[in-house]
Amino acid sequence: MAAAKRKSSAASKTTLRHVWLAGLGLVAVSRREVLAAPARAAARLDALQRRAQELAGSAGARVRQVEPCVVQFSSEVEARLAPVLDKLGLKQKAPQKAKRTARKAAKRSARAA
Numbered sequence: 050m051a052a053a054k055r056k057s058s059a060a061s062k063t064t065l066r067h068v069w070l071a072g073l074g075l076v077a078v079s080r081r082e083v084l085a086a087p088a089r090a091a092a093r094l095d096a097l098q099r100r101a102q103e104l105a106g107s108a109g110a111r112v113r114q115v116e117p118c119v120v121q122f123s124s125e126v127e128a129r130l131a132p133v134l135d136k137l138g139l140k141q142k143a144p145q146k147a148k149r150t151a152r153k154a155a156k157r158s159a160r161a162a
Contacts, residue, residue: 113157
């Protein structure tokens with residue numbers, strides 16, 4: 050039968066040398082982390098910037114898709130309200146700019162499709 054090894058009480062005690070080596074290791078790890086921190090921060094910043102650009106691009110695309118629908122809805126509402134306003138004696142002038150905007154939006158949606 051193999052004899053069981055017993056740990057001596059001297060091996061389990063913390064000595065000044067152990068404290069020194071642990072402190073030295075802590076300094077080395079801390080230095081490495083401090084030197085690597087700016088590179089990690091720059092990488093995170095780049096990733097966040099790319100994500101923000103992607104989100105802004107997709108939001109812009111959604112707005113461009115919705116804009117013609119909003120213009121069409123607005124013109125339909127104005128067309129339906131025109132007879133009511135006429136009966137009430139409140140004639141509404143048709144702005145030239147709204148018609149131009151509707152045409153431009155229609156052209157944009159035709160190009161995108």
